Each structure stands twice: as C-alpha cells, then as structure tokens.
Amino acid sequence: MQYEDFEKHFKPIQNHLNPETPIDGIVFETYGEELAFVLEQDVRNIWTVIVNDDNPYDTFVDNFKCDCNEQEEVCCCGKAQNEAVEQGLEPIWYISKGLHIVNRMGYIITEEKWNDETEDDVEY
Numbered sequence: 428m429q430y431e432d433f434e435k436h437f438k439p440i441q442n443h444l445n446p447e448t449p450i451d452g453i454v455f456e457t458y459g460e461e462l463a464f465v466l467e468q469d470v471r472n473i474w475t476v477i478v479n480d481d482n483p484y485d486t487f488v489d490n491f492k493c494d495c496n497e498q499e500e501v502c503c504c505g506k507a508q509n510e511a512v513e514q515g516l517e518p519i520w521y522i523s524k525g526l527h528i529v530n531r532m533g534y535i536i537t538e539e540k541w542n543d544e545t546e547d548d549v550e551y
C-alpha cells in the first residue's frame with residue numbers, strides 16, 4: 428500500500444500529546460503517556476512504524492555521538508536524525524498493522540480499523 432492510500436483510507440490521528448513527532452505529527456512514542464494512550468486503543472486502530480535497521484541512515488543515527496545520549500545508546504533528541512537527513516540519507520520506514528516490538532520506532536493510531544484483508548506493509 429502506498430502511504431497516500433493509507434492516509435486516505437485509514438485516517439491517522441494527530442498525536443495530541445506531542446505534535447513534534449515524525450510524519451507530520453502522527454507518530455506516538457513507544458514509552459510513557461504516549462504509549463499508554465496507544466495501548467488504550469483497539470488493536471485494529473493501531474499500526475507500528477518499523478525501521479529497517481540495516482541501511483545507511485540507521486547506521487549513521489546509531490553511531491552518532493550526541494549530548495543527549497550519555498546513558499542511552501542512541502540519540503533521542505532528534506539531532507542525529509536531522510544530521511543524517513542533511514547528509515542526504517533517508518530513513519526507510521514501514522507501517523505495519525497491529526502492535527509490534529521489534530525495530531519499532533513508534534505507533535500510529537487511525538480512525539478507521541484495519542482488517543484481516545488489509546495489506547500489511549505501508550512504505551513511507
């Protein structure tokens with residue numbers, strides 16, 4: 428499925444807890460009150476944003492040294508991502524229906540529910 432079709436058919440909602448998240452503010456974080464909000468939803472309204480972590484963009488982000496990540500292994504303030512984009516690298520994201528843990532970078536909630544026939548991966 429193309430992202431445009433996903434947006435049109437499923438209608439992702441804005442993240443009202445933090446408007447500064449990726450994909451025009453529709454991604455919810457995988458921790459804290461944003462995750463709690465995600466988990467309150469019906470699973471058929473939930474999608475997981477998954478990164479393919481074997482690509483130049485993620486390798487760059489993973490190895491980026493940032494002030495914010497003395498304890499955390501990976502930069503979480505957005506600087507690494509911005510720097511990677513400035514270098515011409517682009518993330519490869521997939522939006523997959525339901526809740527997933529592996530390689531997740533966030534969650535999306537849609538007004539419309541997916542069903543068993545819904546094509547699984549949306550490329551972004």
Ligand SMILES: [Zn+2]
Nearest residue numbers: 493495502504
């Ligand atoms: Zn950082």
